[in-house]
Amino acid sequence: MIVNNRYVSILFILCVSFFLTEHLLAQEHSAVSSGTKLKIQRLVRDLLGSAVTLNFKDSGTKTGNLVRANGDQFVLEIDGNEEHFETALIHSLTKKAGLSEGILMVASAAVVGGFGLGATALLFEGSSPASLTAVAVVFAVFGGWLGFESFFQDVEVVLP
Amino acid sequence: MKAKIIVFLFIVTAAFTNVCAQDDHILPAQADAIRSLAVEHGFTMQTLSDYLAQKWGGPMNNLSRKDAAALIQLFQSSNPPIPLEANQTAAPVSVPIQTPPPVQQQNTIVLPQSTVQSKQQALIIAEFLEIGMSKRFHLVDGNIIQGVIARIDSGICSIETVDGVLNIPAKDILEETAEITKRDGSRYVGPVLKESVEDITLRSKYGDVIVDKRDIQTMNRYHGGRLVQWAEEKKTFYRGNVVLTDIFFDPTAFPLEPNSLYISALSLGYGFTDRFMVRTSFGNNFSGDLNLQPIIQFYTQRTATNRIAAAVGMDMYSHHDMTSVISKYARFIKEDKVGGKAINELPSTFSISDALSKSYKKNFYAEFYIVLSHRWTLESGRGEMGYHLGFRTNTLPIYRDEVLASGYKWSSDNLGKVPFRFWAAFEYDLMKDLKLAANIWADNGYRYRTLNQVIKDYLRETPFIIDGLDGEERTVDFDFGLLYAVNESLRIGIHFQHPYLALFWRIVEF
Numbered sequence: 001m002i003v004n005n006r007y008v009s010i011l012f013i014l015c016v017s018f019f020l021t022e023h024l025l026a027q028e029h030s031a032v033s034s035g036t037k038l039k040i041q042r043l044v045r046d047l048l049g050s051a052v053t054l055n056f057k058d059s060g061t062k063t064g065n066l067v068r069a070n071g072d073q074f075v076l077e078i079d080g081n082e083e084h085f086e087t088a089l090i091h092s093l094t095k096k097a098g099l100s101e102g103i104l105m106v107a108s109a110a111v112v113g114g115f116g117l118g119a120t121a122l123l124f125e126g127s128s129p130a131s132l133t134a135v136a137v138v139f140a141v142f143g144g145w146l147g148f149e150s151f152f153q154d155v156e157v158v159l160p
Numbered sequence: 161m162k163a164k165i166i167v168f169l170f171i172v173t174a175a176f177t178n179v180c181a182q183d184d185h186i187l188p189a190q191a192d193a194i195r196s197l198a199v200e201h202g203f204t205m206q207t208l209s210d211y212l213a214q215k216w217g218g219p220m221n222n223l224s225r226k227d228a229a230a231l232i233q234l235f236q237s238s239n240p241p242i243p244l245e246a247n248q249t250a251a252p253v254s255v256p257i258q259t260p261p262p263v264q265q266q267n268t269i270v271l272p273q274s275t276v277q278s279k280q281q282a283l284i285i286a287e288f289l290e291i292g293m294s295k296r297f298h299l300v301d302g303n304i305i306q307g308v309i310a311r312i313d314s315g316i317c318s319i320e321t322v323d324g325v326l327n328i329p330a331k332d333i334l335e336e337t338a339e340i341t342k343r344d345g346s347r348y349v350g351p352v353l354k355e356s357v358e359d360i361t362l363r364s365k366y367g368d369v370i371v372d373k374r375d376i377q378t379m380n381r382y383h384g385g386r387l388v389q390w391a392e393e394k395k396t397f398y399r400g401n402v403v404l405t406d407i408f409f410d411p412t413a414f415p416l417e418p419n420s421l422y423i424s425a426l427s428l429g430y431g432f433t434d435r436f437m438v439r440t441s442f443g444n445n446f447s448g449d450l451n452l453q454p455i456i457q458f459y460t461q462r463t464a465t466n467r468i469a470a471a472v473g474m475d476m477y478s479h480h481d482m483t484s485v486i487s488k489y490a491r492f493i494k495e496d497k498v499g500g501k502a503i504n505e506l507p508s509t510f511s512i513s514d515a516l517s518k519s520y521k522k523n524f525y526a527e528f529y530i531v532l533s534h535r536w537t538l539e540s541g542r543g544e545m546g547y548h549l550g551f552r553t554n555t556l557p558i559y560r561d562e563v564l565a566s567g568y569k570w571s572s573d574n575l576g577k578v579p580f581r582f583w584a585a586f587e588y589d590l591m592k593d594l595k596l597a598a599n600i601w602a603d604n605g606y607r608y609r610t611l612n613q614v615i616k617d618y619l620r621e622t623p624f625i626i627d628g629l630d631g632e633e634r635t636v637d638f639d640f641g642l643l644y645a646v647n648e649s650l651r652i653g654i655h656f657q658h659p660y661l662a663l664f665w666r667i668v669e670f
Contacts, residue, residue: 038370039359046462063493066212100459104470106531111549115582121575122635141547150468155461 037071040087046067047157052076053094054085055156066093082123087159095155105147112143191220192387197235199385204287205337207243207348208364213350215241219347229547283306285384286333288363288418289317290352295355298334298383323448334384338362340371340475349381352381377648402595402643402651405429406438406587408662412548413471413533417454422666426546426624426659427453436459443624449522451477466539472530480525482563484627485556487512491633496569503568504633512629514569527554535587537567543589554582575604590642596654598640607631614658626659 008082053063056073062085064076074085074093116139120132183306196521198208212220215225223231285300294308297319305328315330338360348369350362360368360379368509380387382604405416416422416431431438438452456472462468486493490504493515503515513521535546556563556579560570570576581603609617609631617626641655642659653662 008410042372044176045459054356096463102461104468107470107530108549111532111582112532112584113553114550114551114580115584115602118580118582118604119636122604132266137358146547146549147532151532155463157463 036160037087040069040071043157044074044093047093047095047155050095051098053096054090055092056085056089056093057091058089062101079102091160092156094157097152097154101152104151105144108147108151109140109144112146113137113140115139115143174668184225186220186225187229190223190225190232191231193219194228194235195382195387197232197240201235201240201242203243203338203380204385205349206351206380209339211241211243219349221341221347226339230626247475251623252600285331286335286351288353289330289333290353293353295336295352297328298336298337299328300332300334300384318513326404329379332437335382337382337385339380339382342371342375342558343377344375349436356464371620387641390666397666402589402593404587404643406593406643407548407587407599407658408550408639408655410548410550410583410585410601411455411473411529412470412546412585413457413460413469413532414467414535415457415471416666420666422664424665425618425661426626426665429453441625442576445621447481447625449477449479449481451475451480467533467535469533470530479522479526481627482523483516484629485525485554486516486563487629488607489556489576489579490515492604493564493568494571502571513563517563517565520563523563525555527552529553538589545588546586548583548585548587550581550583550585552583555578579605581606593645595643596640596642597653598638600638602636605636606633606635608634608637609658611658612659614660615625618659 044049047066048068050066052066053058055061055063062076062083064078064079064083067075067082069075069076070085071089073085076083076085083127113136117132117136120127120135171498195205195208198211199213203211209219212218212223216231217222224259225361231576269571289312291308291312296304296306303579305319305321305326305662306318309317310320310325311318312330313462317328317330317333319326319328337350338352339347339349340362341347348362348364348371350364350369352360352620353368354361358370359370361368387585400599402659403414404412405414405422406412415435415437416429418431419432420431422429425441427441430436431437435457437455439455441451441453444451444619453473453475455471457469459470460468461463476514490512491502493501495503495506503510503512529550529552531548531550533546535544537544557577560577564570583599583601583603585597585599587598607630613630617630618624639657641653641662643653645651651662651664651666651668653664654660655662
């Protein structure tokens with residue numbers, strides 16, 4: 001009977017310790033993750049509705065339209081179906097430069113090319129069409145490079 | 161003389177707006193004095209905040225000058241206030257009310273509040289140190305290190321920095337408190353736990369808060385209980401206080417923030433959403449030329465350090481004075497006769513309006529533009545820089561032939577067939593309140609005008625409108641200048657092309 005009481009006491013202490021440890025760790029974990037959740041939601045809010053690639057910690061990837069991200073999960077629409085991915089497994093999100101970014105790059109080339117053409121025509125009246133074209137092309141290439149560097153870049157958001 | 165009057169008016173306006181902005185609220189010097197006195201009497205920023213909330217009915221910013229003076233006198237009296245908990249429990253005055261019992265946990269160390277006597281003033285040691293804290297740490301000996309706490313062991317913090325791992329006794333790390341007021345009016349005071357380029361984490365009595373730096377209106381920092389000097393704080397700032405929707409006369413692709421109104425010397429505008437704003441030139445409105453100038457940002461992408469955007473805009477005028485429009489392109493309009501001269505070469509007895517068809521004196525007129533913008537945070541942490549590329553044209557080609565009176569015609573020069581303005585603008589934060597801006601353009605209708613010409617035009621001919629017919633053709637030119645944030649609302653600028661001076665009054669959350 002005495003033995004039984006001792007076992008019961010030890011078991012009781014172990015259970016209480018286990019419960020308290022788990023409880024404290026869970027509290028700490030949830031405190032950390034609530035901050036992280038908020039940060040994740042802020043980081044990805046501008047990407048909602050866009051086509052993104054999830055880069056997993058195990059080096060796999062998944063691509064789809066980002067429907068929502070609540071901090072615990074990312075929801076992608078892939079082939080018309082919603083798929084859920086645990087945030088803990090994701091290293092980063094990548095938004096690849098697409099058609100809109102390409103259009104902006106071309107627009108940048110056009111504006112800078114137009115600037116070169118206009119400036120040359122206004123500064124050097126009577127310039128030959130060949131020289132105007134050459135200047136416009138040089139400026140457009142510069143504008144295209146500027147647009148490429150600014151607009152046509154993949155955006156990677158590394159999760160905290 | 162006229163220039164002196166303008167300068168005088170400018171100074172009076174600036175002084176008036178400053179005075180209006182300040183009204184009867186506590187003066188910055190009074191706030192500093194209260195903080196210094198409070199620290200001398202054992203307060204931390206948190207306990208001071210609690211004391212003010214409980215005894216004076218709100219935060220320091222809400223005190224009037226009279227209350228502030230009374231509080232300073234109280235601190236200097238023989239019976240100065242002491243921190244609330246100390247008052248209630250007769251404990252040592254340096255213990256703040258929220259300090260938990262001094263226990264050491266696995267990942268966190270909570271130290272009893274203590275002070276270190278320096279030559280002049282007591283310094284307050286950090287109360288909360290946690291593994292993972294990532295920020296700049298100010299030490300009692302004056303060292304400042306940037307890093308992350310990797311381990312806390314027996315009161316020694318191992319802080320990983322780019323220069324190596326440093327083992328620093330927790331008692332050597334100064335408390336860092338921030339006092340943040342957000343744009344939505346909410347306010348947090350507490351120790352700084354973490355800080356990154358995009359957000360700052362504070363510990364309040366009610367939990368940790370992560371504040372997005374884009375939402376911060378004002379932030380005061382205290383290291384060891386002392387307000388960080390402006391000279392030190394100004395070295396790093398997430399974004400300058402001068403945020404431009406236009407660089408001189410050319411727009412950027414970043415509209416005014418939502419629910420904000422701006423008034424300048426030429427126009428006023430309202431930000432409806434993050435992506436849409438409308439301006440109007442009030443001088444034209446008073447002259448019967450009602451106008452609306454919407455701009456919509458159709459593309460945007462933001463990361464912590466980069467913001468790119470593209471916008472289109474249209475400036476629409478209902479009854480625009482077409483004389484000012486064709487005067488810009490006078491070099492492309494000729495007398496319709498053999499050997500006819502361009503109208504800008506005719507004798508001074510000729511008036512530009514003579515070349516304009518009577519039915520087109522006032523007409524609907526619009527300008528269209530597209531602008532691409534890129535702003536990014538400087539690696540040095542000193543604000544941002546950015547560039548903007550744009551193209552603008554107008555509706556003149558639609559009624560190009562009809563707009564001229566008989567006896568005049570457009571020249572065959574291809575350059576005059578389509579009105580155009582290409583521009584490339586640049587901006588750079590020199591200091592938190594001071595921005596450098598520059599702009600270069602190719603514009604087949606641009607004229608350079610002197611300061612006197614602009615002042616005369618602005619004040620006399622058609623008030624509040626700059627549409628004079630004079631000036632020297634400078635179709636490819638550039639401009640640069642400085643813009644200064646006088647306070648939260650007022651921006652002033654000076655540059656070297658018309659209109660030379662810029663005044664911009666912004667009312668947030670209108």
